[in-house]
Amino acid sequence: MSLKTIKNTQQKERLFQSLLSASGVIILVLVIGVFITLLIQSMPAIIAHKFDFFSHTTWDPVSGQYGGLSFLVGTLLTAFLALLISIPFSLSIAIVLGEYLTEGWIALILKTAIDLLAGIPSVIYGFWGLFVLAPWIRNLEIKLGVLPYGVGILTASLILALMIIPYAASLGREVIRLVPAELKEASLSLGATRYETVRKIILPYAKSGISAGFLLSLGRALSETMAVTMVIGNSNLLPTSIFSLGNTMASVLANEFSEANGSIYISSLLEIGLLLFVVTTIISLIGRRIIKKMSVHQ
Amino acid sequence: MKKSSLKIRHAKNYLFIGIIGLCSILLMIPLILIFYQLITLGGKSINLTFLTQIPKSPGESGGGIYNAIVGTTLLVALASLVSIPLGILTGVYISEYQNSRLSGAVRTCVDILQGTPSIVIGIIVYTWVVRPMSQFSAISGGVALGIMMLPVIIKTTEETLGLIPMSLKEASLALGVPYYKTILKVVIPTGFSGILTGILLSISRVAGETAPLLFTAFGNAFLTYSIFKPISAIPLLIFNYATSPYEEWHQLAWGASLLVVGMILLLNLVAKGVTKR
């Protein structure tokens, strides 16, 4: 090998390495850029509202009053309700697939079902929710004697629950599988039933992983946009019951961002975007940390 | 006494199996319903006209979604153009420089990006691309989708490369092959199927995305191949037509839904096939 080729190679080597680091830096700049853009753009609103933006419910573009509490409440209500509805289902599937039926055609069907649920785009959930689920909820509301809107917090939560089940279920299945066989065998050989083994050994062992799954599916529910926008009713009033209409932080952005005029109006919407970004960031960071800790334990 | 408590324990055991089994079966109901409706309602509208023509004016029957099919294809291609090379390089970077502080930060950013709401990405791309260009365009839509593809590609690349035996790399380096050639000619080809899976999954993730396109690709009633003009996309069309009062457009929306779900499932299947190999 001549000296020239070596030099050439070294140059290429350096070029390649800087290319690698550069791409890493791009990702870093991208994420920091998102944060800074949101922060700068929402500055006028933050200054105008001081810190009481999320303690007001009035959202009135006519008089220029912007309070984001209704959206915050709408978001938390739908996301937690969806999580609550989804827990029994995702936990059941995680246990069935992780412990009872690890192989065989039933397991295959269940696994495929979960994959299918995860694969359906959000706009199609919204479409289906609007045309199929909402009329059912409307009939229910007529029977209960509440205003038969059909759409609203409940409809949105049900759709969200369906959408987030796959996340918690597949992560739950993975961690349940990771429970050492010796532990389970020990429990069974001591005469514990399968149920007792699940409750006393498997679930405690897989606890942190399962909760990470719930946390990540909560994050997914908080950030979901299209399906919610289509079925929540888009009312800017504070929801008072699960049959109320509402708006989430994501859905108000989808509804109003392209048409807001007036700098404070746009800026207030971006402040909502900023909060949404910060919250989902915190959730995904905590979730990943838990998962990382688990994989270190193995 | 003891016997009865054992009975209770066994009863509990069966009850538990019953409950978790029931919950699992219950979940199948909405899934079957969704697919039943997609296939019966959507199947009716899928035909040659549907696939080759553009939509008619509201209230007129017939017409198809060819403009949206072209749009989605173009948008995904544009998104892939940037996000595949960038994603793979970043994936290589964080798997190769595991202990550097920068790569730790990059890894965190990838996690954040994965959890970022798609609507926020739409807003950001509107600010970064649409405003400066003074134009809604396929490019801006492609950028938004590309950002959404990145985390999936980066993660699968990192995971795949982590599975490649150290000895392989060492052998190549020991033979005097330069580092960059080792990565490009030995490591990446070995992990090719894993990386390809990641790419396919990331495409299937964004092919059905609507929110990032609302303020970027914007939609177009006509057929366009231009990347500097607003463009339609299948999910965007579903959203607009599903919320319209026209029966004909609902029909198109059901057909479009079936098409996009079919496409996504096919991508997932291929991705699975690739992994198995």
Next chain:
Amino acid sequence: MKPWRTHFLTSLLITGLCISSTHATEILGAGATFPYPLYSKMLSAYNMKTNIKVNYQSIGSGGGIRQLLNKTVDFGATDGFMSDQELKNSREAILHIPMSLGAVSIAYNLPGITKLKLTGAVIANIYLGQIKTWNDPQIQKINPRIKLPATQIVVAHRSDGSGTSAIFTDYLCKVSLPWQQKVGQGTSLNWPTGIGAKGNEGVAGILKLAPGSIGYIEIIYAKQNKMTYAEIQNKAGQFVSPSLETIAAASDIKIPADTRVSITDSKKGYPISGFTWIIVYKNQNYGNRKESQAQDLTNLLWWMTHDGQAYSAALDYVSLPKSVVAKAEILIKSISYNGVKVKK
């Protein structure tokens, strides 16, 4: 990455760039949902005639104004004209070109009841949340012969910034003092009650689905969806149903030169009527716009206000009166590029 794939992607990019340069005559407009069916029909006819693609996205009047101000569209469309303050805030002159006339119908979903009379005050009270059921004495009083059900009223309104809302609330402000004080007029409002839906399409969707609902939608959407809508009392005290004649009658007032005028609460005709406008910059030489683009846009506007009007009646829109077309002509002729008038 394998070489062939790089080549493939590069060539794809190049093809894209090439194709884009050959399809330069594409015009983008966005805004009001009310004229969407009409524009869609007009523009598809215009495409067949001239091969120029005019892409119109119905994102709401508020969006039409915002995107024009952001200069992301060639023209905006709105049913509520921009206020003097808004026009002042935009540093460049904006023209309102009238395109059509429409009416906001008060549609309702009450099975079995096909004829209903309402007054402005009653509508305001329903939208203020003060009238909650259909058999409320205030409604019953003006409809003595109809047996109204005790059903709760499901109030529907627009969730997006909407010119339809602007016309509707402009009317309510004129007829109801409480409304003017509590809510006011605008494209996006702080609604005291009710369910929000995106676009005329969305409100029509709710009205179709929910029994007991009431909503304000553009007349074309009500007619196309075979909905029932109320007769509204005008200033002269008559109860009038929206129709081509009654809407045209409402527009029979003095129109200012810039055509920005509200015709709600009129003496004659249907009291919740209004113009719909396309808004453009007077000076087309902004951004990177070429003179040919200005030319195309002006030709389009001219065609829409003239030959394009032929499509109105079949779709239940009211053609522009001759006097208004004359005003529109002057406005279109005032569009300039670099100080030179575009239309000769």
